[in-house]
Amino acid sequence: MHDVDFEQYPDEHCKKAPELLKEIDASGEMIHAICSHGYGICVDIKPEHDMEKILFAVDELTGLIWAAAKMRESKSTKDMEVSSLKKKFKDKKFAAGCSRDVIRQGAEFLGWELDTLFEKTILAMRESEDKIEEEMKSLN
Numbered sequence: 001m002h003d004v005d006f007e008q009y010p011d012e013h014c015k016k017a018p019e020l021l022k023e024i025d026a027s028g029e030m031i032h033a034i035c036s037h038g039y040g041i042c043v044d045i046k047p048e049h050d051m052e053k054i055l056f057a058v059d060e061l062t063g064l065i066w067a068a069a070k071m072r073e074s075k076s077t078k079d080m081e082v083s084s085l086k087k088k089f090k091d092k093k094f095a096a097g098c099s100r101d102v103i104r105q106g107a108e109f110l111g112w113e114l115d116t117l118f119e120k121t122i123l124a125m126r127e128s129e130d131k132i133e134e135e136m137k138s139l140n
C-alpha cells in the first residue's frame with residue numbers, strides 16, 4: 001500500500017499518493033503514514049508515529065535483507081545471522097540501491113541500535129517468509 005503511486009507515477013512518488021488515497025476515502029493518518037516513508041527522499045513529511053518510523057526504516061532494509069538472503073545457500077532469511085547482515089550492510093557495493101543512510105536514519109528515528117533494527121527485521125521477515133512465498137505462488 002505504501003507504494004500506491006509508484007507504478008503509475010514513479011517521478012511523483014509519495015506526492016501523488018494523497019490524491020489517490022483520497023479517492024478511496026483514506027484517513028489523514030493513513031495518508032501521512034504512507035507518504036512519510038519518502039521523508040528526505042521525495043517528500044518532506046516526517047515519520048512521527050512508531051509505525052511510520054518502522055516503515056521508513058525497513059523499506060530499504062527489507063530490500064537489503066532479501067538481496068542478502070538470495071545470496072545464501074538456503075535462499076532464505078531463516079538461517080541468517082545479524083553478523084552476516086552487518087557485513088552486507090558495510091559492503092557498499094552489495095545491493096548498492098538500498099540506502100544505508102536511510103536505514104541508519106530509520107534506526108535513529110526509532111532510537112534503536114542498528115543491530116536491534118537488523119535483528120527485529122530479520123525475525124519479522126523470517127516469520128512471514130513461507131506465507132509470502134505461498135501467496136506469490138498462488139498469483140502465478
Ligand SMILES: [Fe+2]
Nearest residue numbers: 002003006037
Ligand atoms: Fe516507496
